[in-house]
Structure formats: C-alpha cells, structure tokens
Amino acid sequence: MTAEGDEDYLTTAQVARRLRVKPETVYAYVSRGVLTSVRARGRRGSLFAVADVERLASRSVEHSGAVEETESALTLQSGDELYYRGRSVPELATTRTLESVAHLLWTGELTDQPPFPVHRASVDLARAAMAVLPPAARLTDQLRVAVAALSAADPLRFDLQPTAITTAARTLLGTLITALPGPTGSPTATPGTRLWPKLTATESSQPPRPELLDAVLVLLADHGLAVSTVAARVAASARANLYAVVSAGLGALDGQYHGAAPTLAYEFLDRAKDDPLGALSDRLRTGTPIPGFGHRIYRTHDPRAEVLFTLLGDAPIMQVVRTIATRTKSFPNSDLAIAAVMHAHHLRPDAGEALFALARIVGWTAHALEEYAAPALRFRAPGIYTGTLKPE
Known part of the structure; x- marks a missing residue:
C-alpha cells in the first residue's frame, strides 16, 4: 500500500512524538497490527495515516495499551552510577x-x-x-x-x-x-x-x-x-x-x-x-x-x-x-x-x-x-x- 497525499500521513518520528513513545514502540505496534504502515512513492521510510494515529492516541480501554518501554526523566543508572534528574545520588x-x-x-x-x-x-x-x-x-x-x-x-x-x-x-x-x-x-x-x-x-x-x-x-x-x-x-x-x-x-x-x-x-x-x-x-x-x-x-x-x-x-x-x-x-x-x-x-x-x-x-x-x-x-x-x- 502506498500513500496518496503526504498531508494525510505522519512519519515514524512524528507518530512517536504524538503517541509519546519511542520509534521502536511504533514498529512494535506495526508488528502487532495496532498500526498500519504505508509507503510513499519516491520516499524512504514508512508513513502512517493521521486518522489511524489519532484514533490510537484517543483510545483508552479499547487499545491494547502494551508498553514495551517507559520513558522517564527521573532516574538514570549508567556505568554503575546513579542520578536523580541528572544529579549524583x-x-x-x-x-x-x-x-x-x-x-x-x-x-x-x-x-x-x-x-x-x-x-x-x-x-x-x-x-x-x-x-x-x-x-x-x-x-x-x-x-x-x-x-x-x-x-x-x-x-x-x-x-x-x-x-x-x-x-x-x-x-x-x-x-x-x-x-x-x-x-x-x-x-x-x-x-x-x-x-x-x-x-x-x-x-x-x-x-x-x-x-x-x-x-x-x-x-x-x-x-x-x-x-x-x-x-x-x-x-x-x-x-x-x-x-x-x-x-x-x-x-x-x-x-x-x-x-x-x-x-x-x-x-x-x-x-x-x-x-x-x-x-x-x-x-x-x-x-x-x-x-x-x-x-x-x-x-x-x-x-x-x-x-x-x-x-x-x-x-x-x-x-x-x-x-x-x-x-x-x-x-x-x-x-x-x-x-x-x-x-x-x-x-x-x-x-x-x-x-x-x-x-x-x-x-x-x-x-x-x-x-x-x-x-x-x-x-x-x-x-x-x-x-x-x-x-x-
């Protein structure tokens, strides 16, 4: 399937920002059938219908809700060190x-x-x-x-x-x-x-x-x-x-x-x-x-x-x-x-x-x-x- 008009579609990065998830999570949605990706003629990468993305963003109980990763700005564990909001614990x-x-x-x-x-x-x-x-x-x-x-x-x-x-x-x-x-x-x-x-x-x-x-x-x-x-x-x-x-x-x-x-x-x-x-x-x-x-x-x-x-x-x-x-x-x-x-x-x-x-x-x-x-x-x-x- 290919996209007809770019104005009705979002890139993977745009979808990730709209759903407040990482691009990897968007790919997981595609693999599970939660989202459908399409190809644009002459462009690399996948596109997603705005209507489908908005429908997923507005759902509560109806959508699968599976979260592979949770983004957080609170605590970082890196190199055997620990930080709260970027400050050494x-x-x-x-x-x-x-x-x-x-x-x-x-x-x-x-x-x-x-x-x-x-x-x-x-x-x-x-x-x-x-x-x-x-x-x-x-x-x-x-x-x-x-x-x-x-x-x-x-x-x-x-x-x-x-x-x-x-x-x-x-x-x-x-x-x-x-x-x-x-x-x-x-x-x-x-x-x-x-x-x-x-x-x-x-x-x-x-x-x-x-x-x-x-x-x-x-x-x-x-x-x-x-x-x-x-x-x-x-x-x-x-x-x-x-x-x-x-x-x-x-x-x-x-x-x-x-x-x-x-x-x-x-x-x-x-x-x-x-x-x-x-x-x-x-x-x-x-x-x-x-x-x-x-x-x-x-x-x-x-x-x-x-x-x-x-x-x-x-x-x-x-x-x-x-x-x-x-x-x-x-x-x-x-x-x-x-x-x-x-x-x-x-x-x-x-x-x-x-x-x-x-x-x-x-x-x-x-x-x-x-x-x-x-x-x-x-x-x-x-x-x-x-x-x-x-x-x-």
Whole structure:
C-alpha cells in the first residue's frame, strides 16, 4: 500500500512524538497490527495515516495499551552510577535533605524545602489504624493500613493536579513518619532524627546517628522501574489516586524478592557476625544466593552501598562485611549496607523494610506524576490464551 497525499500521513518520528513513545514502540505496534504502515512513492521510510494515529492516541480501554518501554526523566543508572534528574545520588545523600530530594524528583527543581508537615488529626487516625493490628505486625504492615485509613479520610484524594499530588505526598510522608510507634519528636527535625528512636531496638552506648537514616532515605527514594514502581505506575495509569498508587507500590514491595531483601541481608549478617566464613559456607553448600551481594543492574559496585559503608567508617560490622566480600566473586549491594547500618546501631530487624517503604513513597509519587501526564490505561498488555474451548 502506498500513500496518496503526504498531508494525510505522519512519519515514524512524528507518530512517536504524538503517541509519546519511542520509534521502536511504533514498529512494535506495526508488528502487532495496532498500526498500519504505508509507503510513499519516491520516499524512504514508512508513513502512517493521521486518522489511524489519532484514533490510537484517543483510545483508552479499547487499545491494547502494551508498553514495551517507559520513558522517564527521573532516574538514570549508567556505568554503575546513579542520578536523580541528572544529579549524583551519592552527593545528594550527603548534602541534601529528603524533602529537597523529593522536591527535585517531583518538580525537577533542587531547592531547600521545609520539613514534611505534621497534622495532628491525621497522625491520630494513622495511629488508631495501626493499633488494630496484632503486636507481631511489622512496621510495613502498619504503614499499609495507615495509608488506607488516611486515604478514606481525604475527600480530595481524587484531585490529580500536580500541586495537589505533591501536597498530599508531603503530608502523607510527614504523617507516616510521625505516626510510627515511638516518640513523636520535633516536627522540624529531619526524617532520620524523628525515625531514629522509633527504629532503635535496644539501648545503645553509641550516640545516635540519624544522618545515616537520612542518607538511606535519599539513596532509596527511587531506582528506576523496579517492580513496585511498575505497580505504582500501572495504578496511576488507571488514574488511581495517590494513596492507591502508594498502596500498589507497598503491595509489590512486600515480596521476598524486593522489599524483604534488607531483612534477608540482616538475618545473614546476624549469622555472620560470629562466624563470617561459616555463614558463607552454609550458603555455598545449599547453592542459594548470598543475601546482599550482586545486583541485576550494577556490574562492579553499588554506589548506594558505598555511601553507607563510608558513613559507617570503622564500625565492627564492617570487618564482617569485608571478610565475606573478599571470599565472594560479587560485591555488596544496598541491602547489605542497610543491614550493616541496622547491626551497627542495633535497629529493629524490620527497620530496613520500613525505611525502604518510606523512601520509595517519594519515588512512586514522582512516577505517578509522570504517569498522570501520559495517556491513560497504556499498560493493558495483550494476553495469550493457552486454555481450551469447551463445547456448548
């Protein structure tokens, strides 16, 4: 088929811009029959009827919605380095507050920001919801029920304008940090300072180091399209409100291959404190992965782990980490670094998961803002039926 009039057709590049996808995605649409390409006489490349492109751009539930790649201006992982909107994450973690980094991810502007707000009525509601849970409930369990309760109490939760979303996210974070069991702390203190007494399991002769927690929160705020972030973006694609987006992220984060990773590394270090080589030998014998080592993206080092190890300095747990690292063919990742922080300062065994969840709310919010600006319901992937047809 050939094109009759160029004014009624778009090039591949023009289609990609109109649909807010990459050219490769346009080619995928053609291969799946979602779009039909034509040839223009005397011209190279494919053309697409404007009417077909506009029909695809305006569809919601009707189109397949399959997304092979998601464009994002938030986080870059390149050459074993990590950047938020083009800025070095290790540098941000040691020079900026979580509030400022959140503002950077949400708006693109890096400026000093006030502490996350604390509203007493919201804190009381969150604590009442948490109190319903059994004593054995983890901190992340408490965060999930608190988010659900706060959502039900917010009549404006369906306002998806960017300013409404960032205001709700700031309030949500301030409320959750304050509502977790333990001393309330000063609302003007850093998140790490407010969280320190809540996450400390036992009395310690060591002075508090809340800057470690602040660094963890910044380092874990976002990490590209991790599974929980994809879940959050899918919810946002359906135009779910921010609380529902966060709930979707928290649900995916609860998996053993994602949010539980810091706890598994903590348990491994707990065994390794007394016998590093014995703990390593046990893992090698069973053929199971060594918790807290290696990464799917990084090849030689995890920049987030290096920041935390530097901050820990000569803490005794670092000798354990070094002993194991020298006997493996891999490198310690952020999960092991968080576990090392937990052991060095006697934090609760579930503190790592809670820090992970609180930090990632910042990233989920940023991804939700991007998704709200994209065409709706674009994650409806085509399924392949593998069952049988039953006779009537």
